[in-house]
Amino acid sequence: MELIDSVAPHQRSKISIHWAMRQVITALIPAILASIILFREKALFLILNCSLSCLLTEEIILRIRRKPSQVKNCSAVLTGILLALVLPPSTKWYAATLGSVFAIFIGKQVFGGLGQNIFNPALIGRAFLVAAYPKMMTTWISPFTLDAITKATPLALRKFDQILTPLKDLFIGTVPGSLGETSALALIIGGIYLLIRKVIDWRIPLTLLLTTVIISSIFYFIQPLNGSPLFHIFSGGLLLGAFFMATDPVTTPVTKKGRYIFGVGCGILIMIIRYFSGLPEGVMYSIIFMNALVPLINRYTIPKPFGYER
Amino acid sequence: MIRVEEYKLPQHDLPSEKFLHPKKVYLPLSQHIGKPSKELVSLGNLVDEGELIAKPEGKVSSSLHAPKKGKVVAIEYFPHPVLKRYKGITIECQEEEKKYFRTKDPSLLDKEKILQIIESAGIVGMGGAGFPTHIKLNPPKKIDTLIINGCECEPYLACDYRLMVENTQGVFGGVEIICKILQPKRVFFCIEENKPEAIKRFNSSISIKKYDLPSPQIVVLKSCYPQGGEKQLIYKVTKRKVPSGGLPFDVGCLVQNVATCFSIYQAVYYSKPLIERLVTFAGDSLFNPKNIWVKVGTLISELFEQGILQFKKELRKVILGGPMMGIALDSLDYPILKTTTGVLFLSQDRIDQEPEQECIRCARCVDVCPMGLLPLEFVKRVKRGEFEKLDEVFIKDCIECGCCSWGCPAKIPIVHYIKVGKLYGTHR
Numbered sequence: 001m002e003l004i005d006s007v008a009p010h011q012r013s014k015i016s017i018h019w020a021m022r023q024v025i026t027a028l029i030p031a032i033l034a035s036i037i038l039f040r041e042k043a044l045f046l047i048l049n050c051s052l053s054c055l056l057t058e059e060i061i062l063r064i065r066r067k068p069s070q071v072k073n074c075s076a077v078l079t080g081i082l083l084a085l086v087l088p089p090s091t092k093w094y095a096a097t098l099g100s101v102f103a104i105f106i107g108k109q110v111f112g113g114l115g116q117n118i119f120n121p122a123l124i125g126r127a128f129l130v131a132a133y134p135k136m137m138t139t140w141i142s143p144f145t146l147d148a149i150t151k152a153t154p155l156a157l158r159k160f161d162q163i164l165t166p167l168k169d170l171f172i173g174t175v176p177g178s179l180g181e182t183s184a185l186a187l188i189i190g191g192i193y194l195l196i197r198k199v200i201d202w203r204i205p206l207t208l209l210l211t212t213v214i215i216s217s218i219f220y221f222i223q224p225l226n227g228s229p230l231f232h233i234f235s236g237g238l239l240l241g242a243f244f245m246a247t248d249p250v251t252t253p254v255t256k257k258g259r260y261i262f263g264v265g266c267g268i269l270i271m272i273i274r275y276f277s278g279l280p281e282g283v284m285y286s287i288i289f290m291n292a293l294v295p296l297i298n299r300y301t302i303p304k305p306f307g308y309e310r
Numbered sequence: 311m312i313r314v315e316e317y318k319l320p321q322h323d324l325p326s327e328k329f330l331h332p333k334k335v336y337l338p339l340s341q342h343i344g345k346p347s348k349e350l351v352s353l354g355n356l357v358d359e360g361e362l363i364a365k366p367e368g369k370v371s372s373s374l375h376a377p378k379k380g381k382v383v384a385i386e387y388f389p390h391p392v393l394k395r396y397k398g399i400t401i402e403c404q405e406e407e408k409k410y411f412r413t414k415d416p417s418l419l420d421k422e423k424i425l426q427i428i429e430s431a432g433i434v435g436m437g438g439a440g441f442p443t444h445i446k447l448n449p450p451k452k453i454d455t456l457i458i459n460g461c462e463c464e465p466y467l468a469c470d471y472r473l474m475v476e477n478t479q480g481v482f483g484g485v486e487i488i489c490k491i492l493q494p495k496r497v498f499f500c501i502e503e504n505k506p507e508a509i510k511r512f513n514s515s516i517s518i519k520k521y522d523l524p525s526p527q528i529v530v531l532k533s534c535y536p537q538g539g540e541k542q543l544i545y546k547v548t549k550r551k552v553p554s555g556g557l558p559f560d561v562g563c564l565v566q567n568v569a570t571c572f573s574i575y576q577a578v579y580y581s582k583p584l585i586e587r588l589v590t591f592a593g594d595s596l597f598n599p600k601n602i603w604v605k606v607g608t609l610i611s612e613l614f615e616q617g618i619l620q621f622k623k624e625l626r627k628v629i630l631g632g633p634m635m636g637i638a639l640d641s642l643d644y645p646i647l648k649t650t651t652g653v654l655f656l657s658q659d660r661i662d663q664e665p666e667q668e669c670i671r672c673a674r675c676v677d678v679c680p681m682g683l684l685p686l687e688f689v690k691r692v693k694r695g696e697f698e699k700l701d702e703v704f705i706k707d708c709i710e711c712g713c714c715s716w717g718c719p720a721k722i723p724i725v726h727y728i729k730v731g732k733l734y735g736t737h738r
Contacts, residue, residue, distance in 0.1 A: 003640050
């Protein structure tokens with residue numbers, strides 16, 4: 001009889017990395033469905049393209065690095081889905097593939113792979129594409145019709161034409177925009193699912209949303225054409241960012257205090273970019289910028305343990 | 311704090327049994343915190359049940375008594391569950407059973423005398439730590455709050471629950487004696503809500519006002535782990551925080567486990583030293599999980615040889631203590647110690663051997679740590695060999711409760727890294 005020796009605890013919870021990743025993918029199903037309903041085969045192909053490209057890139061690099069396969073963890077697939085959801089529906093297939101390769105290779109593997117990257121890989125992929133194909137990445141089409149006529153996103157309409165899109169359209173998602181960003185309803189369902197299943201911590205999404213609500217309320221009070229708080233929450237990539245990007249465990253602070261700072265920081269930056277920069281939207285850059293601050297935030301928010309505070 | 315799978319049934323609801331006739335007992339000279347006891351017997355000596363066979367040595371130590379009448383057949387090193395191998399006394403036992411009669415009236419005894427009885431009865435903390443009780447009950451600071459710990463928050467374990475249900479009187483008798491020594495202003499009995507029968511019995515024991523206790527109160531706590539941890543319990547009940555590196559008496563508190571209270575009662579009223587205890591034998595590999603009164607020193611294997619316990623499924627892991635903080639044993643030939651709360655027998659179904667993966671910095675360990683620490687930082691620093699940087703993240707405050715490892719999705723044995731870190735950190 002061979003008895004197993006190991007250190008305590010001898011009992012562990014059932015959660016695992018692949019459980020957490022699959023939960024996030026599950027929570028994205030409403031957004032994926034919404035994107036397919038709104039943008040049809042364009043959405044479907046982009047999502048398949050990105051997730052397969054990410055998965056393949058990761059496995060090839062892991063093979064070269066002589067590391068075990070990570071297929072089971074679904075982490076690369078999740079990055080691919082997230083990347084697809086932040087791309088304009090008219091993105092060309094080669095651009096999507098290139099963005100996926102960049103996201104996994106530069107965004108993740110050069111840092112050492114899972115758990116080591118500083119920036120959110122999907123956002124790095126998108127940032128790369130914005131730089132490489134600026135025109136393609138700012139060309140938007142209308143949902144359902146999918147005609148080639150270029151449209152402006154609600155945030156661009158607000159910023160450059162002082163036209164506010166009705167909240168109902170923003171909530172359901174029948175507006176031009178990135179694949180998975182347009183339907184606020186689908187993202188809220190997914191976000192609530194993640195919170196209920198305790199896949200993500202509430203601190204970052206809540207503080208991020210609260211900060212944007214507070215700032216936009218002030219600006220709305222000054223000038224209603226700045227857009228109401230609900231307009232700002234439902235438009236652009238804010239909900240996708242708050243629930244799915246700013247909650248990526250690897251690239252966000254580990255301390256509780258740090259998570260508040262991260263959420264508030266993202267919220268402030270998003271609103272600054274939306275109001276004062278030349279860009280209509282700033283979720284991507286805000287989160288990437290805050291990602292860079294995470295090591296610093298962690299270092300200065302080491303909590304005082306039980307028994308130190310007075 | 312976490313909510314763990316409890317696995318308390320069926321042993322939780324079964325009346326305890328007795329096995330007081332071991333053929334042999336192995337008594338390690340170290341069953342407590344502090345200096346090991348010094349043996350007083352030599353090979354071939356005949357000893358009576360309850361006879362002192364090893365005396366305390368040094369300031370923090372404890373005495374050891376023969377659990378059965380018999381003959382000393384060996385004084386040598388043998389397997390010790392915590393220390394791997396340690397010196398101990400082996401007694402070949404005779405069938406004969408000693409009867410204990412109520413001898414003393416504690417109301418006639420003063421504090422010093424009672425402490426002396428507790429010391430000479432070899433009583434140590436029976437919740438697992440094994441700190442000599444006579445020292446704990448003589449703190450350098452005034453105690454105003456006595457907390458009786460009946461939480462038993464570790465999964466599987468049910469011996470404290472059975473004791474509270476079946477020996478309520480004895481536990482209260484012990485608490486009464488402790489109150490006489492410490493003269494606290496109030497007594498809290500802390501029980502988790504998953505122990506309804508104990509709560510009921512304790513409530514009625516208080517309401518009949520038979521016991522001389524200063525404002526006694528039952529505190530029913532939500533079941534969670536590590537509820538029974540001293541610092542956590544004190545905070546929950548009194549909102550006082552034991553300072554880092556401090557002891558409960560620094561905030562005027564003293565926590566005593568119910569089993570220890572019962573042993574104090576037996577020592578003071580019946581002159582019976584600590585030679586038996588109630589132990590939970592459980593786990594899915596066992597055909598008949600139950601709580602058994604056993605003699606200290608009984609080998610786990612003897613319970614199977616005598617047919618007291620039987621296997622149902624193939625045994626893959628034996629744990630001394632609870633699953634969260636207990637020690638894995640490599641065989642059944644280990645003795646029950648004064649501090650042994652339970653022995654668990656697990657089959658493959660209950661063993662999680664998922665390989666360790668890279669940390670994804672999800673901070674679940676941070677969220678569950680009852681001490682407010684950053685467990686993932688310990689792992690990172692130990693893996694990099696940065697032992698000098700462990701103090702800045704307060705490694706010394708870790709109580710090794712195991713919540714972090716429990717909830718880690720990357721299956722990192724965080725507590726293991728912490729133990730390594732503490733070891734290298736101090737020997738630097």
